[in-house]
Amino acid sequence: MSAPLGVGVVGLGAMGASHVDTLVTQVPGTAVTAVHDADAGRGAEAAARLSAREATDPLDLVADPGVDAVVVCSPDPTHLEIVLACVRAGKPVLCEKPLGVTAEESAQVVEAESAAGRRLVTVGFMRxxxxxxxxxxxxxxxxxxxxxxxxxxxxxxxxxxxxxxxxxxxxxxxxxxxxxxxxxxxxxxxxxxxxxxxxxxxxxxxxxxxxxxxxxxxxxxxxxxxxxxxxxxxxxxxxxxxxxxxxxxxxxxxxxxxxxxxxxxxxxxxxFAEAYRRELLAWAGAAREGGATGATAWDGHVANxxxxxxxxxxxxxxxxxxxxxxxxxxxx
CATH class of the missing domain: 3.30.360.10 (Dihydrodipicolinate Reductase; domain 2)
Known part of the structure; x- marks a missing residue:
């Protein structure tokens, strides 16, 4: 029996908390192994409840060897740095929209992923x-x-x-x-x-x-x-x-x-509860193979x-x- 996909979640507000709940209850073969939130109290509470590690920094979470893939639900201005770190680390990432706060930022993700030569980024267009x-x-x-x-x-x-x-x-x-x-x-x-x-x-x-x-x-x-x-x-x-x-x-x-x-x-x-469930199921399946599915970084850039x-x-x-x-x- 293969080990579960270790998922790190950055941002535990309404969207992040919902994704954590869906991953834990409706996406077999995954485990939330690390979490980060700018509100340390919220991060600590979630980590204790999930038996996960609380990362004090999102880039530390990305680098964690126990994290195979990352879900980004943090405020929009943080998306670019975290997603680029995931691409550099070769870790699949589901990033809630927008991919970057400007088209110039999302273009950087497209360039980085193209240079890596494989799709790692999924943008959270759940519809x-x-x-x-x-x-x-x-x-x-x-x-x-x-x-x-x-x-x-x-x-x-x-x-x-x-x-x-x-x-x-x-x-x-x-x-x-x-x-x-x-x-x-x-x-x-x-x-x-x-x-x-x-x-x-x-x-x-x-x-x-x-x-x-x-x-x-x-x-x-x-x-x-x-x-x-x-x-x-x-x-x-x-x-x-x-x-x-x-x-x-x-x-x-x-x-x-x-x-x-x-x-x-x-x-x-x-x-969109069912859409989120299906999105996370598809994303986790692709992440286990080291890839991505759904809306691409290019789709996110075009939307920007x-x-x-x-x-x-x-x-x-x-x-x-x-x-x-x-x-x-x-x-x-």
Whole structure:
């Protein structure tokens, strides 16, 4: 019987804690062997509960011989240094988005991985593992709606993160749709125009019109972080022969307090629990073979390029072209 895959987890906030729980309870053949968090108390508590080593520094965790692969859930500005250390150490790494806070940073990861000559980096775009999105993609690829011409996306949260900014609405939230669209349709994002209603404070909601393949397909993306009622994700593809839309998971209908309807998840961890489980299962399987699966470092870099164009558009009020980029050999 082979030894379990030793996983080190950097960052034990909401996402990191959720990944730890999933690894421990739903990913056979793995063991969380080391943890790190900027909050020493939280790190110590998790280490004791998991019988894992508490690393005082994330780079120390990467270098730990008991760590075979790394999950990065720490704040965005820390991602680049940790992921580059993993690539240098030859250790597979699952990094929550974004891969870097700028396209220049994510380009460094692409260059490092290309130089290493093998894929080690997976970016945490979990929607690629969501059963509803997978069914939607399969239907589109099978020609169920003819040629896609429009896509409508809705991304609503109950409340914004306290640290949310005008820019992070694009870079940390809308980025999921900006990644899903080319994956769903098989094209490239070539332009984006982001607007927000006039108001005070955080520019939320935001509405983007996204061009794919030079305008051959148009997509709307609504992101509303302060929608209050819950976490609501929708996507509809409109084609020349019909439409297809993903249906939120769950079939229960509740009749409570004078109204009837289906429950709305409180947050992303509930809505995408199955996607995260599948993502970690696939990642751990690839990591045991010394490789990676799912969204690549190149996918993460492309998402950063599109996000940067979206932020530029938000500030300028104009449509912004997304620069074409040549795919490195490793990702073809």
């Amino acid at each position: 690629r593992f969501d059963p509803a999105y997978l069914d939607l993609r399969e239907a589109v690829a099978a020609g169920a709606v003819g040629r896609p011409v429009l896509v409508h996306n809705v991304h609503r949260n109950a409340a914004p993160h306290p640290a949310a900014t005008d820019e992070s609405v694009v870079v940390n939230s809308m980025v999921h749709e900006l990644d899903v669209l080319p994956w769903l349709l098989g094209g490239a994002v070539t332009g984006v125009h982001v607007r927000a209603p006039q108001g005070e404070g955080l520019r939320d909601p935001q509405l983007a019109v996204v061009e794919l393949d030079g305008g051959r397909v148009l997509a709307s993306v609504e992101v509303y972080l302060a929608a209050r009622y819950g976490y609501d994700i929708r996507c509809e593809v409109v084609g020349t022969d019909g439409t297809v839309a993903l249906r939120p998971p769950g079939t229960l209908v509740h009749a409570v307090a004078g109204s009837q309807g289906t429950p709305v998840p409180a947050d992303f961890r509930i809505r 390029l599109v996000s940067a164009a979206g932020v530029q558009s938000l500030h300028s009020g104009q449509s912004v072209a997304v620069p074409a980029a040549s795919v490195p050999e490793l990702y073809r």
